[in-house]
Amino acid sequence: MTQPPPPPPNQPPQQPGFGPPQPPLPPAPQPGYGYPGRPPAPQPGYGYPQQPQPAQPQQPGYGYPAQPAAANPYAQQPGYGYPGGPAAPAPAPAGGRNNAALFIIVAAVVVIALIVGGGIWYSKSSSGGGKKDDTTNSGTGGKGGGGGSEEVPADPASRVLFQVPLPTADDTTVTAGSWLTDKVYAKTGVARIVGYDPDSGAELWTVPLPGPVCxxxxxxxxxxxxxxxxxxxxxxxxxxxGCTQVAAIDLNAGRRLWTRTVKSGDVPVNFNDVTVAQQTVAVGGTSGGAAFDLASGKVRWQPKPTDTCYDAGYGGGPKLVAVRRCGSGDTAQLHIQTIDPVSGKVISEYEMTSGIPYASVVSTDPLVVAADVNDSAGDGSGFSDVFSVDNTTGKLRTRISTPGSAYAARCDGIYQVEKCQGVVVGNGRLYLATEEHDGGGGLARTNEIVAFDLATGKQTGQRADAGDNYTITPLRMDGPNVIAYKNPPYDKGAQVVSIDGGSFKETKLLENPATAEVRAVETALSPTTAEVLYARGHLYLSAVYAHAAGSSLSAKEYLVTAFGAGG
Known part of the structure; x- marks a missing residue:
């Protein structure tokens, strides 16, 4: 199986991911978005008979007010052992970043400009002069009403716009990465990134890579x-x-801007985390982190040899947040640092209680961090508690208990700091999908999205119901509104809805055809196993793995399936 390399020997063993158990594999960072190992086999659509679920009387009911959050962080919890790990925590630097080893930044600039299918997409704006452009999640939409930018179509019924067959590979290979701009929908393939026309799927450009994306x-x-x-x-x-190459990609122009590697002595460093914040690319891992200018690839900061802590990963977007790890075993401590993207200077810092070994950044502005405290989630989700932190002072605002038996959010804080699903942040609130539970009667199953106030830690009382035999997953914010995906019953098509941030009224933006072919795609490419983007009446479902020919039970598999409203 083609996958990223294992962590250094002094790092903890890989923890179980979310999803079905996998065959034993050599320990390695998780490849891209999705599950470890091969993707799970498609499951029956919602609405089929389900096995009775064990009762959880000790947990709060779905949509009911949670218990008040404690005012202070948890007392020390036992953590995962780190034999031979880093020494005791060192003070945070007053200036630029410090990390675990002295790295030598090696510039290997590769600029590719391919003219494919009649031309290059050129960017409308420049990033010159160190301008700190806002960074957004891929998939923001056009202008519309209701406070958000997504327009409500006259007819939400969709049709299939285009499909890209799943490429074959000698081994299971990561195809993580999908992006949408005003000009192009781009998707990672096997050792390449391809830009497609958002409507027709015509190939606009290809950026070849020497090896697979990690x-x-x-x-x-x-x-x-x-x-x-x-x-x-x-x-x-x-x-x-080895996942040693870092590159910036111009999605509109269809070219690789630069490529960089980082060395510790003569050994290339493996990274298992990458983000973009404003005009900075930051990469992290168990050997530490580094940062580069997005436009030029110029080094912004690099590790220093005197440090005993390391930046495990970063959260990006409007701000840059580092998850910094110091110490080992039960004394390990995470420092959640908001840092200046250009200099790496620490702006604020929140020290999590010792014994919490991993954390995920759900949002950088406002700053929201999730963790599985004392492995209490019990389901491998990496999500048992949420910490709302003040970006300016570094002080804890509140802590929210989100037990794994009640809530369906999942994060991979072990390797990919920003990899979370089923949770979004906006309007000063945390929007969280609940686990499935009994619906309106019979064998019906359903769930909800509920909201927590990030200042008080209490539920707001807002609740968006999926409906019988649907399950609802928040995808992203659209201004004050929440864009959510509804996985359907076996006899319906998936839906995309906009949830009003105030009234929580749901407005249907798109509904897929209820055909067997479409349902097969929706089952194989659900939000828990694939990448889902929605914007401007377009829905893109894409796979995060390719595999060897004949290794799947499915007759037809797709790298991308795109839907458009107004079918």
Whole structure:
């Protein structure tokens, strides 16, 4: 299986991911978005008979007010052991970043300008002069009413716009990464990134890579630029060539702007995390982190040899947040730092209680962090508690208990700091999907999205019901509104809805055809196993893995399926 390389020997063993158990594999960082190992087999659509669920009387009911959050952080919890790990925490630097080892930044600039299908997409705006453009999640929409930008179509019924067949590979290979700009829908393939016309699917450009993508950020700068980490060559079957290459991609122009590697001595450093914040690309991992200018690839900061802590990963977008790890075992401590994207200077810092070994950044502005405290989620979700932190002072605003038996959010804080699903932040609130539970009667199953106030930690009473045999997942914010995806019953098509941030009224933006072919795609490419983007009446479902021919039970598999409203 083609996958990123294992962590250094002094790092903890890989924790179980969310999803079905996988065959034993050599320990390795998780490849891209999605599950470890091969993707799980498609499951029956919602609405089929389900096994009775065990009662959880000790947990708060779905949509009911939660218990008040405690005023102070948790007392010390036992953590995962880190034999041979870093020494005791060191003070945060007053200036630029510090990390675990002295790295030598090696510039290997590769600029590619391919003219494919009649021309290059050129960016409308420039990033020159160090301008700190806002960075947004891929998939923001056009102008509309109701406080958000997404327009309500006259007819939400959709049709299939185009489909891209799933490429085959010698081994299971990561295809993580999908982005949408005003000009192009771009998707990672096997050792390449391809730009497609958002409506027709016609190939506009191809950016070839020497090896498979390992990790991709969902953040895109306002001038259409993003970043990926990839392998330097195609690895032999069942191995990895290392996730050592960092590159910036101009999505509108269809070219690789630059490529960089980082070395510790003579050894290339493996990264398992990448993000974009304003005009900075930041990469992190168990050997530490580094940052580059998005436009030029110029080094913004690099590790220093005197540090005993390391930046495990970063959250990007409007602000840059580092998850910094100091110490080992039960004394390990995470420092959640808001940092200046250009200098790396620490602006504010929140020290999590010792013994919480991993954390995920749900949002950088406002700052919201999730963690599985004392492995209490019980479901491998990495999500048992949420910490709302003041970006300016670094002080904890509130802590929210989100037990895994009640809530369906999942994060991979072990390797990819920003990889969370089923939770979004906006309007000073945390919007969270609940776990499935019994619906209106019979064998019906359903769930909701509920809201928590980030200042008080209490539920607001707002609740968006999926409806019988649907399950609802928040995708992103659209101004004050929440864009959500509804996975359907076996005899219906999926829906995309906009949830009003005030009234919580649901407005249907798109509904897919209720055909067997479409349902097969929706089952294989659900929000829990695939990448889902919605904007301007377009829905894109895309796979995060390719595999060897004949290794799937499905007759037809797709890398991308695009739907458009007004069918």
């Amino acid at each position: 990790y991709a950020t969902g953040h895109v700068s306002t001038d259409g630029r993003t970043a990926v980490v990839f392998q330097p060559k195609m690895p032999p079957k069942g191995s990895s060539a």
